[in-house]
Amino acid sequence: MKIQFKLLLRRLLGMKLYEVFMATRKLGYIPHIRHPRSFNEKILHRKLYRWQKIPPELADKWAVREHVGKTIGSEYLNEVYGVFDCAEDIDFSKLPESFVLKVTHGSHMNIFVKNREEFDEGTVRKKCRRFLATRYGYLTNELYYDRIPPRIMAERCLSDQTLDEISDYKFYVFDGRVEYVQVDRNRHASHHTCRVYSRNWERMVYPFRQPSPPRDEKPALLEKMIQLAEKLAWGWDFVRIDLYSPNQESIIFGEITMTPAAGWQRFTDKAFDMEISHLWNMP
Numbered sequence: 001m002k003i004q005f006k007l008l009l010r011r012l013l014g015m016k017l018y019e020v021f022m023a024t025r026k027l028g029y030i031p032h033i034r035h036p037r038s039f040n041e042k043i044l045h046r047k048l049y050r051w052q053k054i055p056p057e058l059a060d061k062w063a064v065r066e067h068v069g070k071t072i073g074s075e076y077l078n079e080v081y082g083v084f085d086c087a088e089d090i091d092f093s094k095l096p097e098s099f100v101l102k103v104t105h106g107s108h109m110n111i112f113v114k115n116r117e118e119f120d121e122g123t124v125r126k127k128c129r130r131f132l133a134t135r136y137g138y139l140t141n142e143l144y145y146d147r148i149p150p151r152i153m154a155e156r157c158l159s160d161q162t163l164d165e166i167s168d169y170k171f172y173v174f175d176g177r178v179e180y181v182q183v184d185r186n187r188h189a190s191h192h193t194c195r196v197y198s199r200n201w202e203r204m205v206y207p208f209r210q211p212s213p214p215r216d217e218k219p220a221l222l223e224k225m226i227q228l229a230e231k232l233a234w235g236w237d238f239v240r241i242d243l244y245s246p247n248q249e250s251i252i253f254g255e256i257t258m259t260p261a262a263g264w265q266r267f268t269d270k271a272f273d274m275e276i277s278h279l280w281n282m283p
Helices: 003-027 039-049 064-071 121-133 136-140 143-147 222-232 270-277
Strands: 080-084 099-103 110-113 152-155 168-174 177-185 193-198 238-244 252-257
Touching: 003 039, 003 136, 039 270, 064 222, 064 252, 099 121, 110 121, 121 152, 136 143, 168 222, 177 222, 222 238, 222 252
Parallel strands: none
Antiparallel strands: 080 152, 099 110, 099 152, 168 177, 168 238, 177 193, 238 252
16 A cells, blocks of 8 residues: 555544554554454554653664663674664764665665676665655654654664675564464565464464475574563563574674564454463453
8 A cells, every 4th residue: 555545544534534444454454443353453452552661772773772782682683884864964984885774763674785887876765755754653653763763773774795684583472471472484575484482482373474494493592582572571561672693603682672562463363362362461
């Protein structure tokens, strides 16, 4: 669905009707948002009725680094080459050969540069301007994002080979305990795959809608990643912590996600949507 059409719908329907429309379209069922039952419905409830309680600095890709450094240590932070208020401020000549550009005030707005000598600078600046002008929180009803100053971050690319080699480990933490681990590969390519495991690395039978290939080997640093995720999630009834483990030799913080996929991520089996909901003791 085009962004312009989403903006029009959002203005015409208002926040709550827009949410019902989008969630029904994405999930395949009409959600009960005020009195949630499923996991996704609880995310929708948090978005609409509890978003003011979410500190914007936890969702801010730049500001969250201070919290992470104090909680688990700065050694788990990725290297940042610069933070920019506008696209014209980016001096590409000072960036390394490969890097990633991402916004601080939303998700799914990233630019991966494999070779600085070969990319189109004008196209990248134009895309950055569009990203900075996007009210991501308004489009997804994750309004805490709209309290974050829009900026562009230039980060180290975690893979020195292909950009899709690094697995993205997403830890679902309920009341301070990791219960599930979602493993995404090739997220920024057409062959995106996803698998879901228990904290003991038992593969779950209810994956998301993305293809789920054969079982992964248990990560060498899984126990350490679980410890870090639980520290970062302490004090929340539910939060998702995203981590990377390049070459299975180190751990790099990704992000803290308060409303995963905006509550619009459909499961292949609705039973899992209900099963995981029972772990979330929403007050």
